Amino acid sequence: MKNILSMLLLLSVIIGCKSTAGKNSEVKGSSSEYGTQEDQMKYYFTATGNEPFWGLKMGREGIEFSSVISGKEKIVFPASEAIKAMDANIKMYKVSNKKSSATITIQQLECQNSTSGVISPYKVSVEIKNNSELVSTKLDGCGKYNTDYRLHDIWVLEELNGFKVFITDFQKELPRIEINAAENSFMGFGGCNAISGSIFYEKGLLRFSKVVSTLMACGPGNKEDQFVKALQNTTTYSIENNRLTLSNPSAKLLVFRKVD
Structure with a gap:
């Protein structure tokens, strides 16, 4: 009888641990089309686009571009200050590294994701190319600022x-x-x-x-x-x-x- 009670107690502890781990994993891993909660805490602006899929994460330590485009799967640029328009809420970032360069434009304009239908407050365009290329790849998508x-x-x-x-x-x-x-x-x-x-x-x-x-x-x-x-x-x-x-x-x- 004592052995049975010990087994039941051990089983309840194991189940409880799994349940807690699952909750913690759910919190840490929860995400949206703009990435995980950790991403949104680290980066002040995130954006995505479709056809082809691409993503953009802008932080104080750097700018990360990712896509399914061959040769542009993941490109990291140094952090950069914005060039601001005088008469509208439009910001432009010109960034480069040894292999690639890009122009990122963020405009405060309602934007709808072409796949999910989610409405975001900013329209984003990215012109990106490897330095060995003559023509930039032009991409459009939607984005948002991640409140501190x-x-x-x-x-x-x-x-x-x-x-x-x-x-x-x-x-x-x-x-x-x-x-x-x-x-x-x-x-x-x-x-x-x-x-x-x-x-x-x-x-x-x-x-x-x-x-x-x-x-x-x-x-x-x-x-x-x-x-x-x-x-x-x-x-x-x-x-x-x-x-x-x-x-x-x-x-x-x-x-x-x-x-x-």
Whole structure:
């Protein structure tokens, strides 16, 4: 009887381990047409195209192009800064290595994958060639920016327009925001009312838009309006020492502390 109980206990442990391993594998291996979660954390922009299939991963350490095209199965270029259009959200990257060169154009224009039907916010074109070739291969596809995963957290306000804040500056408690990086959205508390909205993210750019709030009347001296205005004026950010700093070219606007 004791041996039977021991066998049953061992079997339950084995099944539990397999179940946990399966869940971990599912999280790590989960992917979309733009690659795994690990890819989307490492690269700030990813793109794909069909007929023939190709993929593009752009990161701060380099740019990786892959395809089913003979001689262009995998090409890695050094990281490069964008050439920006003056009158539209269009960025061009001219990259090269010892064997190949490419021109990558990213345009903020709704784009539909010709196979999956998935709608993406950016149209991407790639002209790529080996240096021994006279003519470039031209490819079109769709892409998206991968919102910085470090933003995905709950943040409580510490500074507003360069000054430390206190609970007495607001109705009940300090403002906070909870950012959902996967859905490009946020929700939180403005110091008097509940707030929510969308975030727009590109490399080096962060905007809070479509901000809505409940309509509770705020007490005199409440700085919620200043907080929301600063949030809407944000264009850039930095994360260091568990602090999220939101700024624009004119000033540092908000500093938050990570709380979970």
